Amino acid sequence: MNVSKSYGKLNVIEHLNFDVAEGEMVSIIGPSGSGKTTVLRTLMTLETINDGVIYVEGKPLTHMAKGGVLVPADERYLRRMRTSIGMCFQSFNLFPHMTALQNCMEGPVQVLGLSKKEARERSEELLHMVGMIDKRGQHPSRLSGGQQQRVAIARALAMRPKVMLFDEVTSALDPEVIGEVTNVIRKLVTEHNLTMLMVTHQMGFARDISDRVCFFYGGKIEEQGTPHELFGSPQRERTKQFLSAVKEAV
Amino acid sequence: MNFDWSWTLTWEIMPRLLWATANTLLAAGAGYAIALVGGLIFALAQRAAFGPIRWAVREFVEFIRSTPLVLQIFFVFYVAPQFGIQLSPWTSGLLAIGLHYSAYLSEVYRGGLEAVPRGQWEACRAINMSARDTYFRIIIPQALVPAVPGMGNYLVGILKDTPMLSVIGVMELMHAANSIGSEHYRYLEPFTLVGLIFFLISLPTAGLVKLLERRLRLGLGL
Ligand SMILES: Nc1ncnc2c1ncn2[C@@H]1O[C@H](COP(=O)(O)OP(=O)(O)O)[C@@H](O)[C@H]1O
Numbered sequence: 001m002n003v004s005k006s007y008g009k010l011n012v013i014e015h016l017n018f019d020v021a022e023g024e025m026v027s028i029i030g031p032s033g034s035g036k037t038t039v040l041r042t043l044m045t046l047e048t049i050n051d052g053v054i055y056v057e058g059k060p061l062t063h064m065a066k067g068g069v070l071v072p073a074d075e076r077y078l079r080r081m082r083t084s085i086g087m088c089f090q091s092f093n094l095f096p097h098m099t100a101l102q103n104c105m106e107g108p109v110q111v112l113g114l115s116k117k118e119a120r121e122r123s124e125e126l127l128h129m130v131g132m133i134d135k136r137g138q139h140p141s142r143l144s145g146g147q148q149q150r151v152a153i154a155r156a157l158a159m160r161p162k163v164m165l166f167d168e169v170t171s172a173l174d175p176e177v178i179g180e181v182t183n184v185i186r187k188l189v190t191e192h193n194l195t196m197l198m199v200t201h202q203m204g205f206a207r208d209i210s211d212r213v214c215f216f217y218g219g220k221i222e223e224q225g226t227p228h229e230l231f232g233s234p235q236r237e238r239t240k241q242f243l244s245a246v247k248e249a250v
Numbered sequence: 251m252n253f254d255w256s257w258t259l260t261w262e263i264m265p266r267l268l269w270a271t272a273n274t275l276l277a278a279g280a281g282y283a284i285a286l287v288g289g290l291i292f293a294l295a296q297r298a299a300f301g302p303i304r305w306a307v308r309e310f311v312e313f314i315r316s317t318p319l320v321l322q323i324f325f326v327f328y329v330a331p332q333f334g335i336q337l338s339p340w341t342s343g344l345l346a347i348g349l350h351y352s353a354y355l356s357e358v359y360r361g362g363l364e365a366v367p368r369g370q371w372e373a374c375r376a377i378n379m380s381a382r383d384t385y386f387r388i389i390i391p392q393a394l395v396p397a398v399p400g401m402g403n404y405l406v407g408i409l410k411d412t413p414m415l416s417v418i419g420v421m422e423l424m425h426a427a428n429s430i431g432s433e434h435y436r437y438l439e440p441f442t443l444v445g446l447i448f449f450l451i452s453l454p455t456a457g458l459v460k461l462l463e464r465r466l467r468l469g470l471g472l
């Protein structure tokens with residue numbers, strides 16, 4: 001894919017070429033404002049792109065074929081394609097008027113048309129996996145940030161996406177609870193064959209679990225490689241600067 | 251000036267005033283019911299994807315809010331028949347006052363809808379919810395809570411505006427008090443009683459609204 005995105009006059013992503021293989025875990029790192037969130041948002045179809053086409057599993061996501069040419073996708077097409085993508089946000093965005101369990105069941109029941117019983121089984125299994133089964137009856141306002149984020153991960157997984165997007169899911173959390181969320185993601189990597197794209201500021205975590213790390217700068221991939229390559233021997237000046245700045249901050 | 255309160259007259263006219271109170275409550279209740287639904291329709295239409303609809307509804311709401319209620323009542327009752335729509339005083343009255351308050355309530359809803367964080371919409375999109383489910387299951391329930399105080403104010407407002415319906419002959423409290431006054435050549439008792447009745451109905455409403463807000467918050471687990 002070769003994609004551009006601008007907000008008004010501001011070009012946020014410029015001719016980005018980016019491929020993720022099935023089952024791959026890719027981390028995106030980079031300075032604030034470099035377009036990391038925007039990339040995930042375009043993939044979740046929360047933003048439209050100005051130029052280029054995004055493909056998921058060989059099928060166009062942002063566009064659809066009509067009379068032999070690709071035209072911007074309509075809502076119906078998007079709703080079909082979106083089923084394979086899930087996303088977790090920095091600010092959790094749980095539904096505040098529903099319990100943890102209801103949050104997880106909402107999509108399966110309303111969108112996938114599962115029976116209440118099936119949806120409940122699926123959701124409870126996932127809440128168990130993220131260690132939140134005991135709190136299934138609680139509303140988000142009664143949960144800590146780390147707990148809310150784990151419920152949010154379960155909610156996204158309940159839709160059985162093939163691709164999961166994580167946008168700085170630990171940035172809003174207190175340091176002592178970050179581990180409970182990263183452990184869930186770790187578990188996903190080892191036990192499930194999900195394709196994952198994760199924006200993170202936790203270099204250690206990215207290094208541990210990624211197949212590939214991309215360093216974003218100014219809406220482009222400045223440098224990418226295996227964690228070993230990128231963290232061990234960065235080639236580009238900007239990457240080196242960024243990594244040493246991050247190291248100092250810790 | 252002499253101030254003599256006639257208890258005989260008071261008891262004599264009480265049944266008629268109570269009957270009129272029922273009509274006032276009916277007018278306020280039915281008008282408010284129309285406004286609750288109409289306001290939601292206006293509020294949602296102002297968020298429609300189609301620009302001209304947004305614009306037209308916006309202008310219509312502005313127009314209603316900036317013209318007098320009594321004019322709107324006259325308009326529906328006297329002008330509509332010229333277009334072949336003949337409505338009874340009750341129907342025209344309820345329609346006019348319901349529409350009038352729809353415009354005001356739509357603003358209250360609009361504020362409530364705008365208060366729902368953007369992240370809620372995005373979460374709905376991320377689990378691929380339909381626009382309809384997004385509104386009715388996620389956004390509107392959350393928008394209701396901040397809207398309740400404003401909705402309560404307009405409930406009292408519509409009650410106090412029901413006397414306007416007397417201009418087209420709806421037998422509510424003001425109308426009844428007026429007729430009683432002209433029949434008995436005494437206005438002190440009927441008008442005082444009407445004031446008292448309005449006060450007694452309005453007073454607990456504010457408290458009830460507070461209670462409702464708290465109940466709603468609890469019910470939604472917020
Ligand atoms: N909705 C928006 N409207 C206008 N500009 C935006 C919007 N969202 C993001 N931006 C701008 O786009 C750039 C990239 O933002 P973002 O993708 O959030 O960066 P990152 O996640 O890497 O910090 C920033 O300069 C930001 O100010």
Ligand SMILES: [Mg+2]
Pocket residue numbers: 036037038168
């Ligand atoms: Mg970001």
